[in-house]
Amino acid sequence: MKVLIVGGGGREHALAWKISRSPRVKKIFCGPGNAGIARLAECVDIQDNNIPAIIDLVRREKIDLTVVGPEVPLVAGLVDALEKEGYPVFGPRRRAAEIEGSKVLAKGIMQKYGIPTARYAVFDNAGQAKEYIKQLAAPCVIKADGLAAGKGVVVAEDEQTALAAVSDMMENRIFGAAGRQVVVEELLRGEEVSMLAFTDGEHVVPMLAAQDHKQVYDHDRGPNTGGMGAYAPAPVLTPELRQQVLETILVPAVRGMAAEDRPYRGVLYAGLMMTDKGPQVLEFNARFGDPETQPLLMMMESDLVDVMEALIAGELNKVDLRWHEGASVCVVLASGGYPGPYNKGEEITGLADLPENVVAFHAGTALKNGRVVTAGGRVLGITARAAGIPEAIELAYRGVSQVKFNGMHYRKDIGEKAINR
Structure with a gap:
């Protein structure tokens, strides 16, 4: 079969590496790809958000499966566009991907369906946000509502940092339209961990727990990045806690999205804080994490193509997801x-x-x-x-x-x- 991977980062190289190991795959295309992916796939000069060009490529090359890596084309509706043309594609549709595309939507889903998360307030007016922060007293977290390449979150230990973050996001628009609204939430203390799961909208199959390292410097110092490293499995999430996350976070999120007419099919990523009250959700992402994907796919023993096709068919319950030791x-x-x-x-x-x-x-x-x-x-x-x-x-x-x-x-x-x- 022929597979197209959309994207050009470390996550997409890991996907290409894992998919290339499937005996069922004869050729991989990637758009736009990078120098490493070019050793495994034919890289095509198409940006990941160019939906018409991607559909043309799928049609021209008779692609059997398209795998969408990054969040931007998911939120833009690439999966919907390919499905409309009758092409098999792995990833959530636009309305489902909004769980990542809008922090406001995600917090609303969590609140409505009883998913543990930090207390929060939403603002579309910078002055009102600043007044709330002054009353709240630091520390707190400021989040741009929309996509900001993993950089739209400021952890403010003091009021000055929090007020500056609101100014940057809402007045200076450093993240563009993503900062039209902000979420201000209480700061959760604890150890962060990422729990990713495959879901076909009904069945939820969790992966190993992984831990990302967001800050740029050792010992979690400095500004947030897209991620400076990761490992799996993460021992902070014991087998008992993994089951708790599945039952109180992942399954309710998938069921809640279905109830909101946003059926979710693909990888659901829960960024968690392990607090003294138990696991609480920091954020949901609508795709494989980067850099968590790299160690997760090196640990995965199962054929990823088989998993993806079962998920698309709504038969994820028939998959036995196997992992290497170590x-x-x-x-x-x-x-x-x-x-x-x-x-x-x-x-x-x-x-x-x-x-x-x-x-x-x-x-x-x-x-x-x-x-x-x-x-x-x-x-x-x-x-x-x-x-x-x-x-x-x-x-x-x-x-x-x-x-x-x-x-x-x-x-x-x-x-x-x-x-x-």
């Missing part, structure tokens, strides 16, 4: 200056020298005159699988030590929270 760790290598301004076009060396059981998943890379160069803020996800978390950490950082590019920086503490447990 653990996997991903360390993100970022461009100098990220998450602020950064250079592009820096040559990357050492990719051919990685140890066994280590994969360099490309994110912001490109080919230039036969050389692999940087082309984004997050450049590579060096991902290892080993017998346990300590071994996977050691192996991943051994891989990191082989790779070089000008300005490269990365966190040196990925997985430490698991060791400390």
Whole structure:
């Protein structure tokens, strides 16, 4: 069969890597792809939100399955457009993807269906938001309503930071239309963990728990990023807590979305805070996380194509989702200056020298005159699988030590929270 992957980041490289291992897949296309994906797939110069061009490609190449990676084309309705043309596609439809596309909608769903989350208020007026923050007293969290590439959340430990975040989002519009409304919510304390699940709208099959590292510097310091590394499984989510998350968060979310005429089919991602009151939802995402996908797919033993096709057919209950023993760790290598301004076009060396059981998943890379160069803020996800978390950490950082590019920086503490447990 022929598969098209939409997107061009580390998540999409991991999807291409996993899908390429299915004996049923004869050819993979990817639009737009990157330098790493180009080794596994035919990369097509199509942006992930160019719906007419994607439909033309699917029609022309007789694609059997389209897999949509990023949130922007999901929220724009790419799945709806392909389904309307009769093409099989993996991912939630537009109205379902709004659980990520609108923080206001997501909080409303959680409140209505009793899903544990932080107390909150919604504002479309900056002055009213600031007055509320002054009455609330810090700390609090300010969230832009719409999509902001993983950067639309400010954790404000003091009132000044919170007020500045409202000004940036609502008055200076640093995230454009995404900041027309903001959510102000109480700050939850605890350890973060990501729980992803496949769902066909009725059945919900959870994956391993994973832990992302959002802040740019070691020990969770500095501004939020799209993610500086991840590992799976995350021991903070014990088997008992995984069952609790399934029963009190994931299943109610899927049932609630169905009741709201937003049937959900695809990957549902719950970003959780493990508080002293139990797991509470920080956010829902409508797709595979990045960089959680990299270790999760290295740990997945089952054929991902079989899982996706069963999900599309509404037969997810017939799938036995199998996982390898051990653990996997991903360390993100970022461009100098990220998450602020950064250079592009820096040559990357050492990719051919990685140890066994280590994969360099490309994110912001490109080919230039036969050389692999940087082309984004997050450049590579060096991902290892080993017998346990300590071994996977050691192996991943051994891989990191082989790779070089000008300005490269990365966190040196990925997985430490698991060791400390």
